[in-house]
Amino acid sequence: MKISFHGAAREVTGSCHLVQSGELKLLLDCGLIQGGKERHERNREPFDFDASELTHVVLSHAHIDHSGRLPLLCRAGFTGPILTTPATADLCRILLEDSAHIHEEDARWKIKRLRKKGLDTEWVKPLYTRADAQAALERLVPVEFGEEHDLGPGGSLRLTKAGHILGAAIVELELCEDDRSRRVAFSGDLGVDGARLLGGAESIQRPDYLLIESTYGNRSRSAEEDRTQSLLRVIERTVDRGGKVLIPSFAVGRTQAILARINDLVEAGKLAGLDVWVDSPMATEATSVFARHPESYSDAARKIMRCGDEPLEFPGLHFTQSVEESIELNHSTEPGVIVSASGMCTAGRIKHHLLHHLGDARNTVLFVGYQARGSLGRAIQSGTSPVRIFGEWIAAQADVETIQGFSAHADREELLSWFEQLGGVPRKTFIVHGEEEASLAFAESLQEGFGADVEVPQRTQEFDLD
Ligand SMILES: [Zn+2]
Numbered sequence: 091m092k093i094s095f096h097g098a099a100r101e102v103t104g105s106c107h108l109v110q111s112g113e114l115k116l117l118l119d120c121g122l123i124q125g126g127k128e129r130h131e132r133n134r135e136p137f138d139f140d141a142s143e144l145t146h147v148v149l150s151h152a153h154i155d156h157s158g159r160l161p162l163l164c165r166a167g168f169t170g171p172i173l174t175t176p177a178t179a180d181l182c183r184i185l186l187e188d189s190a191h192i193h194e195e196d197a198r199w200k201i202k203r204l205r206k207k208g209l210d211t212e213w214v215k216p217l218y219t220r221a222d223a224q225a226a227l228e229r230l231v232p233v234e235f236g237e238e239h240d241l242g243p244g245g246s247l248r249l250t251k252a253g254h255i256l257g258a259a260i261v262e263l264e265l266c267e268d269d270r271s272r273r274v275a276f277s278g279d280l281g282v283d284g285a286r287l288l289g290g291a292e293s294i295q296r297p298d299y300l301l302i303e304s305t306y307g308n309r310s311r312s313a314e315e316d317r318t319q320s321l322l323r324v325i326e327r328t329v330d331r332g333g334k335v336l337i338p339s340f341a342v343g344r345t346q347a348i349l350a351r352i353n354d355l356v357e358a359g360k361l362a363g364l365d366v367w368v369d370s371p372m373a374t375e376a377t378s379v380f381a382r383h384p385e386s387y388s389d390a391a392r393k394i395m396r397c398g399d400e401p402l403e404f405p406g407l408h409f410t411q412s413v414e415e416s417i418e419l420n421h422s423t424e425p426g427v428i429v430s431a432s433g434m435c436t437a438g439r440i441k442h443h444l445l446h447h448l449g450d451a452r453n454t455v456l457f458v459g460y461q462a463r464g465s466l467g468r469a470i471q472s473g474t475s476p477v478r479i480f481g482e483w484i485a486a487q488a489d490v491e492t493i494q495g496f497s498a499h500a501d502r503e504e505l506l507s508w509f510e511q512l513g514g515v516p517r518k519t520f521i522v523h524g525e526e527e528a529s530l531a532f533a534e535s536l537q538e539g540f541g542a543d544v545e546v547p548q549r550t551q552e553f554d555l556d
Pocket residue numbers: 151153254279
């Protein structure tokens with residue numbers, strides 16, 4: 091039995107780990123490498139293993155840094171099943187399609203630019219196409235949470251709720267080789283305790299070998315303000331002066347987390363008569379996937395649902411469909427809330443909303459997610475004015491607010507307490523999915539706190555699972 095690491099090793103993105111036992115060759119995740127041009131180019135390199143020899147892929151969740159190279163894997167000859175939860179399978183249909191669309195658009199732009207300069211364009215190819223994504227989607231095989239799934243001779247699989255995003259799973263493998271049996275668990279990405287819809291990660295039994303993420307392995311969420319109250323304060327103040335709150339938000343996950351909190355406020359009798367528009371086709375589609383998969387919600391959220399409250403449905407919530415409706419929203423003078431993508435204001439309908447609303451002091455732009463350096467979102471957030479949107483210079487007159495802490499990742503304390511719940515220390519713990527500094531710091535915490543035997547693997551490093 092062996093394990094080797096092919097991504098998210100001393101970095102966050104590109105999650106990809108290979109477990110081999112007897113006849114089984116299982117790939118855990120096959121994610122896109124993200125963060126800058128140089129890293130992105132690595133996605134084009136061939137896999138370090140023969141894709142056609144893999145027997146299964148197990149996908150922990152739909153985020154592109156876990157699923158985004160699946161189309162390439164299939165193109166490289168993988169013909170087995172991609173096992174994942176039904177909710178993840180549904181979200182993949184949105185996210186992989188979108189990812190392929192972005193790659194196709196990138197290639198189209200590049201060709202256009204090169205042609206203008208009279209240069210050769212023959213070599214420009216999208217990383218993958220929508221047809222490639224479709225081929226990967228056809229390999230998805232849903233496995234319910236808690237189900238014992240047979241992997242054929244020598245193994246079985248079980249998926250447990252990780253919180254994090256809809257459908258996200260902790261992967262537990264029961265493997266037999268010769269007379270030995272070993273349990274290997276992969277945390278995937280772990281969620282935040284008390285997250286409104288999904289809750290935190292469920293506990294599992296001590297495995298022999300553990301792979302655990304460490305995104306926030308060296309960070310603690312500070313004594314945070316109550317996010318729902320902050321939201322209420324910003325919305326009330328803006329609406330009282332007749333303005334609109336613009337919330338740039340990632341379409342999948344973050345948008346639904348915001349809606350669930352506004353839902354709670356409306357259901358509690360606050361914000362009477364408030365209009366909330368979700369203006370992003372992808373967010374609308376993702377919200378309907380959320381509504382179809384309450385099995386992924388936390389027990390607390392399901393309890394509220396049993397009392398008749400759908401967490402993503404409340405009076406005053408509208409989903410715009412057509413471009414015309416979106417444009418109409420730009421010109422309306424009614425106060426309210428607009429939630430739109432992209433999360434960093436780099437593309438999508440939110441740019442049109444900013445163009446029309448940023449110059450009006452009655453409005454507020456509310457950030458609820460990370461704004462990368464160089465993005466329009468970061469410029470607005472840091473008070474730059476004027477900013478250039480679609481070639482026009484707009485003086486930023488609107489209020490700018492940020493509510494921190496909407497991240498979907500467990501922090502250091504939550505990771506440690508999840509580890510503690512294993513009820514014993516694994517033979518070896520591999521720390522993955524973190525910047526090197528975070529992974530090393532978290533490894534030290536596990537060593538010091540629990541006497542754990544830890545490894546922070548390098549890319550392509552291989553270990554025996556004795
Ligand atoms: Zn994730």
